[in-house]
Amino acid sequence: MGLSRGARTGSYVDLSKEATRPGQTGILDNGDAASDGTFKSKIICTLGPVSRTVEILEEMLRAGMSVARFNFSHGSHEYHQETLDNLRAACANTGIHCGVLLDTKGPEIRTGMLACGGPxxxxxxxxxxxxxxxxxxxxxxxxxxxxxxxxxxxxxxxxxxxxxxxxxxxxxxxxxxxxxxxxxxxxxxxxxxxxxxxLPGVNVNLPTITEKDRHDLIEWGVKNNVDFIAASFVRKGSDVEYIRSVLGDFANKVSIISKVENMEGLDNYDDIVEKSDGVMVARGDLGMEIRMEQIFLAQKRMIKRCNYAGKPVVTATQMLESMTGAPRPTRAEATDVANAILDGTDAVMLSGETAAGNYAIDAVKCMASICREAEAYVDNVASYHQILEQQPIPMGVEESLASSAVRTAQK
Incomplete structure (x- = not known):
């Protein structure tokens, strides 16, 4: 189960031409939406207390879940194993494939205990x-x-x-x-x-992976043949190489998605993209490292560079956050998801919305609807030409063949 959404890797949207197509006169006409309700973007859902039974997982798969995220910041191996077994049963029952993503806890800095025992x-x-x-x-x-x-x-x-x-x-x-x-x-x-x-702007001296991460990767990830590893707090390309060395032979079977969460990671972003199988725009911790008004720019540029490199990119954190307690997202959240698709993201991620929210299935359905609608306005032709301009000349045989296939499909 790959994360890439195939042909729709564009980051251009042209709304001006939509109303000029035959039969389209209104501002909300949607000429490119798939008539069968399908969409190419991938939806990653974090599994948790409210989303780990076979019945709920079956509904989430039908709603559009593409990849299940197992967050190892919480829960024991036994807990996650039970959830994974239920997921695989749900996949067998529905006939729908679903990728498995292990998200490492990663290194962290925390305050200590308090003498009073409370806040x-x-x-x-x-x-x-x-x-x-x-x-x-x-x-x-x-x-x-x-x-x-x-x-x-x-x-x-x-x-x-x-x-x-x-x-x-x-x-x-x-x-x-x-x-x-x-x-x-x-x-x-x-x-x-x-x-x-x-510590915004500080190149902290923390390990690439902790002993807990190593144990989780080897004793759970490798044994369960997971499809993706979301590596927390990746700061440079050598971090990815080190994780591959820890995984041994399994490194050739799993895709490593690097979570870029601080300024050091942004400074070494091109190196990280080159060494990784994909990137996650982890807006939570990243939003602590850079100014709030810069987050949109970091997201757009990170996505664009992954598009140029042909690497899948995931946009995450608080995408439909209000749906943890409400049946509908805010207008700002709906727009945020759509803009991520228009930016060129390959996948969008739900966290607390599906792990602990009151409307887990509705959140997946809502995300799917927004993705489907936004994809209709991606200008793939313009995107193709921009990506083509970034390729080295002369192109290799594989790149040339792929480019010709895209041109043929467009015609």
Whole structure:
């Protein structure tokens, strides 16, 4: 089960010509939509508590699920094995194929435990010390952080984000000898234990894969012959090569999808694309690393470069987030999904919407409808010519043959 959506790899949309086609006069005319309801984009669905029974999985497959994502940030091997067994039973019952994607937890930076055992109230304007002594039980005045090189890697003026960006620290002073960083709180917030932390713009010294990742890949991924591995926190091409070395012979049987989630990954993006089988635009952590107003630009350029390289690209995070608790998405979410298709993404991903939401099946159906509608307005001819311009001259035999096949299909 591949991720590429075949001929529809374009990133051009031309709405001006739609109303000029025979029989089309309205602004919403849709001349290119498939009459049989099919679509080429792939939908990746994260499986979780609400989407792991055979019956629900059968409905999700019929609704349009192409790939099932197993998120190893949560759950045991036994838990995921039961879900996978149910998925394969659902595929057998429906006759619908579905890819299996193992998403690694990856390396991470977290705050430590708190002396009070519960959340502490942080007040804007006050100072707080971050210590790399992870055994320290924290308070509103001092917090432990799991990253040993924190005091060495950040600088005065640097921003540190915590708890998915809900807390912002500004670095005032770094004491490398003590492993402490003195900061100012930029906003008030309640902070619990073991919250994630981001260091925007810092090339962090973290492993490519953790021991947990290695165990998950070898003891579950290889044994279950998964189709895709979504490698978290890929920062350079050599990270992908290292993951292949860990997988051994299985590396030739599985596709590695690199999740680009920080500035270092963006800086080395071309190298990552070259070494990977595909890329995931992981907008969650990436949105912590770059300015909010730059996310759209990063997404478009990342997708475009994958299109040029002929590598599948996945757009992920909060695509239909409101459908975790509502039967319909917001207008902004629907537009977000459609624009990702028009940008040229090959696959779109649902996370909490299908893993823990109240409307998992409806979310898949909604995603499928948006993909189908958006694909009708992709200008494949214009896209083909733009991609062709990026190919080296002279073209190889395979590239020339593929190019001729596309031209023939267009005519």
């Amino acid at each position: 502490v109230m942080l007040e804007a304007g006050k100072e707080i010390v971050l210590t790399t002594d992870y055994e320290f039980k924290g308070s509103a005045e001092k917090l432990a952080v799991s990253y040993p090189d924190l005091a060495k890697d950040v600088k005065p003026g640097s921003k540190i984000l915590c708890a998915d960006g809900s807390v912002t620290f500004t670095v005032l002073e770094c004491d490398v000898a003590k492993g402490e960083v003195r900061c100012r709180l930029e906003n008030s917030a309640k902070l619990g234990e073991r919250k994630n932390m981001n």
